[in-house]
Amino acid sequence: MEAKLLSASSPPSFVVHMGTKFSRSSFVLTSLTREFPVFKLHCSAGLSKKAKKRVDASENLTLKSVRCSLIRQEDSIIFSLLERAQYCYNENTYDPEAFSMDGFHGSLVGRYTSSDEHPFFPDDLPNHVLPHLENPQVLHPIADTININPKVWQMYFKNIIPKLAKEGDDGNCRSTAICDTMCLQALSKRIHYGKYVAECKYRASPDDYEAAIREQVLFMSCIQIKPVAGYGLMINNLQDRDRLMSLLTYPLVEESVKKRVEMKTMTYGQVVKDDAFKDEEGDSVYKIKPSLVADIYGDWIMPLTKEVQVEYLLRRLDLDGSQGN
Numbered sequence: 430m431e432a433k434l435l436s437a438s439s440p441p442s443f444v445v446h447m448g449t450k451f452s453r454s455s456f457v458l459t460s461l462t463r464e465f466p467v468f469k470l471h472c473s474a475g476l477s478k479k480a481k482k483r484v485d486a487s488e489n490l491t492l493k494s495v496r497c498s499l500i501r502q503e504d505s506i507i508f509s510l511l512e513r514a515q516y517c518y519n520e521n522t523y524d525p526e527a528f529s530m531d532g533f534h535g536s537l538v539g540r541y542t543s544s545d546e547h548p549f550f551p552d553d554l555p556n557h558v559l560p561h562l563e564n565p566q567v568l569h570p571i572a573d574t575i576n577i578n579p580k581v582w583q584m585y586f587k588n589i590i591p592k593l594a595k596e597g598d599d600g601n602c603r604s605t606a607i608c609d610t611m612c613l614q615a616l617s618k619r620i621h622y623g624k625y626v627a628e629c630k631y632r633a634s635p636d637d638y639e640a641a642i643r644e645q646v647l648f649m650s651c652i653q654i655k656p657v658a659g660y661g662l663m664i665n666n667l668q669d670r671d672r673l674m675s676l677l678t679y680p681l682v683e684e685s686v687k688k689r690v691e692m693k694t695m696t697y698g699q700v701v702k703d704d705a706f707k708d709e710e711g712d713s714v715y716k717i718k719p720s721l722v723a724d725i726y727g728d729w730i731m732p733l734t735k736e737v738q739v740e741y742l743l744r745r746l747d748l749d750g751s752q753g754n
């Protein structure tokens with residue numbers, strides 16, 4: 430991958446070019462505020478008319494296979510966090526005024542066409558560069574309307590970066606932008622996998638889920654439509670309100686996820702060179718605190734994954750009674 434840090438005058442921004450043999454495209458990181466920088470994606474190349482239809486036939490939708498995918502994604506998340514942790518906060522990365530380049534309009538190789546990728550800026554998407562890869566429709570079509578990336582973005586810059594990156598500036602704005610992109614994409618993908626998890630759970634126990642979904646939808650309509658007259662009904666449904674969440678929550682699985690990511694972070698993040706890299710007591714030195722990643726999973730990644738599951742399930746039944754797949 431060719432990577433260059435460029436800058437634009439309109440709008441001023443950070444840019445990473447990613448060239449492939451098919452196209453030359455790039456990625457722009459701009460910032461509206463210091464806390465919550467803004468990525469912008471553009472792409473100029475178009476689809477070839479002769480391109481063959483590409484279909485992904487590899488899907489295997491069972492809770493076991495989806496959980497295997499979540500486990501594999503832990504590696505991407507841990508590695509991208511480890512990469513990001515080597516740089517300081519680097520405020521300039523997020524400052525649209527810090528660099529400028531006349532007439533630049535950046536773009537990134539076509540992403541977000543797959544059902545397991547979610548754009549951070551859906552209104553500003555580039556044209557596809559590569560022929561579209563069709564995924565089998567395994568989710569209810571309502572899945573396309575669920576995108577909680579604004580929360581992922583906020584969580585990353587507000588809750589993860591301050592704990593992950595040292596304060597200060599080491600001048601590596603380009604690498605910082607690339608690492609942020611990798612982290613955000615890995616986190617977003619993992620969290621939105623909640624749609625697949627939810628679909629598996631629904632298919633395994635449709636009656637239980639349907640009852641819990643209907644109760645929750647009823648509870649929500651009570652709050653919205655009859656906050657006072659429906660008070661008694663609300664109290665009854667209050668007990669049911671969390672039924673959907675408790676149905677899809679597996680505390681033991683969550684504990685083992687946290688334990689596993691902590692162990693993986695110890696393994697992948699251990700500084701392995703010679704004794705010089707051990708601290709005074711001779712203990713191992715880690716690039717990031719292993720418990721930090723376990724905490725990020727426990728406090729953010731798994732709760733947001735569950736939020737996606739709830740969002741999906743609430744829309745999974747349409748109220749006319751017709752269902753998806």
Ligand SMILES: O=C(O)C(=O)C[C@]1(C(=O)O)C=C[C@@H](O)C=C1
Nearest residue numbers: 626677678679680682683731734
């Ligand atoms: O594995 C599941 O059943 C999931 O729903 C995924 C997940 C997770 O985010 O890792 C979320 C909720 C469960 O309590 C356990 C794990």
